[in-house]
Amino acid sequence: MGDTTNQLQTIDQSILDTLWDFSDPAASAERFQAAADDLAYSEEAREEIATQLARALGLMEQYDDAEAVLDSIVPSSPIVEARIALERGRLRLAQSEPVVAVPLFTKAARRAASGRVTFLTLDALHMLAIADAGHEEEWAEVGFAVLERAGQPRTRRWGVALHNNLGWYLHDGGRAAEALPHFERALEYAREVGTADQRFIGRWAVARCLRTLGRTDEALVQQRSLAEKRPDDPYVAAEIRALTEDRSTIEE
Known part of the structure; x- marks a missing residue:
């Protein structure tokens, strides 16, 4: 050796x-x-x-x-087992096989938790909240509980994805009023421990939800502020058009 x-x-x-x-x-x-x-x-x-x-x-x-x-x-620890299961799950989900992916993500979450690796536990839970149709809110809530005990900034960054993803699930399900607090919470995490891109996207998501809620004046102020930072961003431009000219957005 x-x-x-x-x-x-x-x-x-x-x-x-x-x-x-x-x-x-x-x-x-x-x-x-x-x-x-x-x-x-x-x-x-x-x-x-x-x-x-x-x-x-x-x-x-x-x-x-x-x-x-x-x-x-050949995994030598629960951490490696967790990562293998997590990546197998991502591969299956990418190939439109959520029924196969969900047990893999569940295994990943359990192995990561047994190895006391909070970062991987949250990664697996965030994937379950995406893949396990009908249980999105349940998995997100489990993730929030784990997140409350997280101390490392890089680990706490999962708060951005968990709240953002749940926000979009609620928003797209016609529950924009419930979605807004999650978009706002995602932005708080982005400001605390996230990247510049996450902060930008977080602000955009809040403004987009405000438009759905009919709070168009507030939404327009935020989108114009974002346009000053990134004048060529197509999603910001589309929202400004929608707010000022009543046109469809890029996502529609």
Whole structure:
């Protein structure tokens, strides 16, 4: 056995974040492949990295290759088991197989919870809230309860996705008045621990919901403020047109 003295025994989410570029999954896959082969990482860390290689391949719709990568991993911990189940679930959901995906996400949530990895637990719960039709609100509420106990800023960022996704579920189901507090809460999380893009999107979602509620003056003020920051954003432009000219939005 080789010397493991200087190996990184665990993989921090911040390292995975630096390797990820969701707008360029091909380049991300190359970085993950290189990292998965890097003996500076421990076996468990390389296993976790390999699951992200599978995710990048899935984003490129190379589903068979992604499954092969996951099949090649012999998990050495509940954390790796959680990541494998999570990525298998994402692959199945991407191929319109939610019935197969939901048990995988459930397994991921349980394994992550048993390993006391709150970040992965929330990731799995947020996927369940997307995939498990008819139980969206239930899974979101479970996620909110877990989120209340989260202390790390990167982990608390899941509050953005959980509240935003539930907001859209309610909004698109004709429950805009119930959706607005979730959009507002998502924006609060984005301002606290999120990215610049999340803050921008959060403001847009609040304004969009205000339009649905008939609060058009407030919505227009917010959309014009967003237009000053990103004049070429098509979604902002479409909302301003809808608010000023009564035209359909880009989503419609």
